[in-house]
Amino acid sequence: MTLFSIELSINDKLYQRDPQRTELGRKILKHSxxxxxxxxxxxxxxxxxxxxxxxxxxxxxxxFENKHLLLLYLFNWYWEWMRFHIDMKAMNIRCPKEKLRMMISCIVDTARRNARIEFIDEDVLHRIVVAEGAKAYHNxxxxxxxxxxxxxxYKSLCNRIASVILxxxxxxxxxxxxxxxLLEMANKHIYFAEHLPLLTEASNEGNVLQQVERFLVFFAWRLIFPHEGILE
Amino acid sequence: MTLFSIELSINDKLYQRDPQRTELGRKILKHSxxxxxxxxxxxxxxxxxxxxxxxxxxxxxxxFENKHLLLLYLFNWYWEWMRFHIDMKAMNIRCPKEKLRMMISCIVDTARRNARIEFIDEDVLHRIVVAEGAKAYHNxxxxxxxxxxxxxxYKSLCNRIASVILxxxxxxxxxxxxxxxLLEMANKHIYFAEHLPLLTEASNEGNVLQQVERFLVFFAWRLIFPHEGILE
DNA sequence: TCATACGTGATAGCAAAACTATCATTTTTT
DNA sequence: AAAAAATGATAGTTTTGCTATCACGTATGA
Known part of the structure; x- marks a missing residue:
């Protein structure tokens, strides 16, 4: 098991001093x-x-100038991380359909399957994105x-997904x-399943992420391939 | 043109003193x-x-105990108002498909077509729901x-819509x-069209609400009637 | 009709949050 | 070794969120 470190490049308007480059900076990211x-x-x-x-x-x-920019920094990290992921995996996939399925799987939970970065706890970051994600741009x-x-x-991630849809x-x-x-619904339904279960069919008993993924695949397939039956 | 006043019944845990019943209360609602x-x-x-x-x-x-509960009060008012609306209109519609179409139209913009309540500016309330709606439950x-x-x-509104889907x-x-x-996407895409236009096809030029409505009908139809073509 | 309760406005005040400034000390760079 | 940069400690400002008190007017109802 090897630890490796990745430095994702994040828009430098988000911070005053680059937190990835110093000990204190990384501590701030980790503990925030x-x-x-x-x-x-x-x-x-x-x-x-x-x-x-x-x-x-x-x-x-x-x-960081304030907590909102710190939050935005973390979200940017998450979005870049998801895109990095999607791009990595896409290299080994030719079939567009399979590619789309892989992307949905990443959307629902990039954290689930992956390498650990020393100073970012991806699981916890994913919870934050689910819980607070909408606040990134609602102000x-x-x-x-x-x-x-x-x-x-975020837009670039969205664009990547859109091009695979096409x-x-x-x-x-x-x-x-x-x-x-797809990006928004994934988070909404994970959140609903936990807090407002009447708003979704994904149930808190059993594997929520898997259920949300299934549901998004259902949606995407029916929308994109209107003349096929659903193949699971 | 007759003014009439409606008093929607709102969960009394939302307030300390009922704002609909006093002059000051109605001023608070209006100006908040x-x-x-x-x-x-x-x-x-x-x-x-x-x-x-x-x-x-x-x-x-x-x-009101605090601004969050005031916000929730306003949202509750909006949700009750939308349901009131949907129920009114549904009485004159037998065809389920037409009913669904009417509901989507209400979801996108309950305010657009309607009666004015003296102390609630529905257009402005709609903007608030679009901009801040997600904060109702993200805390x-x-x-x-x-x-x-x-x-x-909200859940009851959602349920009403779900039953028409079935x-x-x-x-x-x-x-x-x-x-x-459908409820969430309507607001998201209205917001995106104005602030993050790359995230949607609904464009700020032209009638955004109409475009969002068309797009939701497209989604709903393909999902619910997988074997039909889209009839516009 | 008099007493009482109630809603309101005015003022005051407190604890926490959201910053900013200063300066001495440590760490890094050259 | 000197200069530059980053940190920690302390202190202070303004705004927010919320509570308490009191005086005044008005509606109530005995």
């Missing part, structure tokens, strides 16, 4: 994930984080942030909308 | 909607609201709030998941 998971975004703050890692509030502000600053390219990774059916009229919907 | 739309949830607070309506911060706390308090029935209106195709395996997805 754990603490966000524990407290939720609204109760999480830099004071508590500083205390947790035995540093000072001001030191954390030297890395008054979206347009300015989008302008600065802070959603580039590979499968060049006449499909809503490839980007379907791609973003 | 306007101010939320202006500032967004994170910059909105009771101090600013009190100032806006020429009242005192403490007076507003007598109606650490969901489970407790759900326990208290604060999402009953009327159209009794074998459809994911009626509730599709229903919640």
């Amino acid at each position: 994930i754990l603490l966000l998971d524990e407290l939720g975004l609204e109760h999480f703050n830099f004071r508590k984080l500083a205390e947790r890692i035995g540093s000072a509030e001001a030191s954390i502000y030297r890395y 008054k600053g979206v347009d300015a942030q989008n302008e600065e390219g802070l959603f580039h990774a 590979e499968n059916n060049p006449d499909f009229p809503y490839p980007r909308a379907l791609a973003s919907s | 909607i306007l101010l939320l739309d202006e500032l967004g949830l994170e910059h909105f607070n009771f101090r600013k609201l009190a100032e806006r309506i020429g009242s005192a911060e403490a007076s507003i706390y007598r109606y 650490k308090g969901v489970d407790a709030q759900n326990e208290e029935g604060l999402f009953h209106a 009327e159209n195709n009794p074998d459809f395996p994911y009626p509730r998941a599709l229903a919640s997805s």
